[in-house]
Amino acid sequence: xxxxxxxxxxxxxxxxxxxxxxxxxxxxxxxxxxxxxxxxxxxxxxxxxxxxxxxxxxxxxxxxxxxxxxxxxxxxxxxxxxxxxxxxxxxxxxxxxxxxxxxxxxxxxxxxxxxxxxxxxxxxxxxxxxxxxxxxxxxxxxxxxxxxxxxxxxxxxxxxx
Ligand SMILES: CC(C)(COP(=O)(O)OP(=O)(O)OC[C@H]1O[C@@H](n2cnc3c(N)ncnc32)[C@H](O)[C@@H]1OP(=O)(O)O)[C@@H](O)C(=O)NCCC(=O)NCCS
Numbered sequence: 607x608x609x610x611x612x613x614x615x616x617x618x619x620x621x622x623x624x625x626x627x628x629x630x631x632x633x634x635x636x637x638x639x640x641x642x643x644x645x646x647x648x649x650x651x652x653x654x655x656x657x658x659x660x661x662x663x664x665x666x667x668x669x670x671x672x673x674x675x676x677x678x679x680x681x682x683x684x685x686x687x688x689x690x691x692x693x694x695x696x697x698x699x700x701x702x703x704x705x706x707x708x709x710x711x712x713x714x715x716x717x718x719x720x721x722x723x724x725x726x727x728x729x730x731x732x733x734x735x736x737x738x739x740x741x742x743x744x745x746x747x748x749x750x751x752x753x754x755x756x757x758x759x760x761x762x763x764x765x766x767x
Contacts, residue, residue: 607699608700608704609699609701609704610668610669611667611674611701611705611708612666612668612708613664613705613709614664614665614667615665616656616665617656620673621649621652623665623673623693624652624663624676625643625645627691627693628643628648630694636730636731638753659681660681660682661679662678662679662686662716663678664676664678664679664709666701666704666708668696668701673693674693674701675690675691675701675705676691677689677706679709681720683719684719684720684722685722685723685724686713686717686720686723687723687726688709688723688724690705690706690734690737697733698733702733702737703737703740703741706738706741706743707741710723710741710742710762710767711767714767720764722761722762722763723743723762724761725761726750726757726759727758728755728757729757739760741762742762742766743760743761743762744760744761744762744766745758745759745760746759746760746761747759
């Protein structure tokens with residue numbers, strides 16, 4: 607299903623949604639730290655990163671102007687590591703593919719120093735692998751060890767846009 611996604615920077619009004627999406631059980635399982643997140647930890651995270659030059663937190667809005675998920679970039683020099691979460695009731699509708707494509711353009715436009723985007727995807731996370739490949743990411747290493755977990759290491763270079 608082809609979708610249109612509009613991206614905007616996350617703000618105070620997204621605090622509750624971000625907490626709910628982050629604590630959903632599959633999201634926790636597919637993260638590299640699977641412990642549940644407390645509201646206090648969430649607030650600390652939110653206040654630290656919402657306005658930080660090395661982090662970009664983007665809310666995905668669908669055509670009805672509903673927030674459907676979040677894409678986060680952690681930027682270190684010329685490389686950005688990407689993470690995505692779609693709201694549980696909005697999965698399987700093509701939002702991840704559309705949001706990833708949109709976010710690639712957004713990042714390369716706004717952060718001129720960034721040359722490549724990296725994704726680490728746990729082996730069991732087939733939906734995520736499918737979405738990233740469909741959005742144009744290329745496999746760099748199918749058996750990479752990231753934080754002690756077997757992962758797909760995918761990459762999207764600025765030259766691929
Ligand atoms: C992974 C995730 C972001 C995918 O979002 P989504 O909006 O459901 O994905 P899309 O609908 O855009 O799916 C696009 C492609 O992904 C693949 N895909 C999606 N759901 C799938 C599933 N259940 N099984 C296998 N492949 C799947 C398919 O290739 C699909 O394309 P197709 O519909 O043409 O077959 C979503 O499931 C999610 O938020 N999961 C929890 C958090 C998470 O795992 N984040 C990623 C960490 S790396």
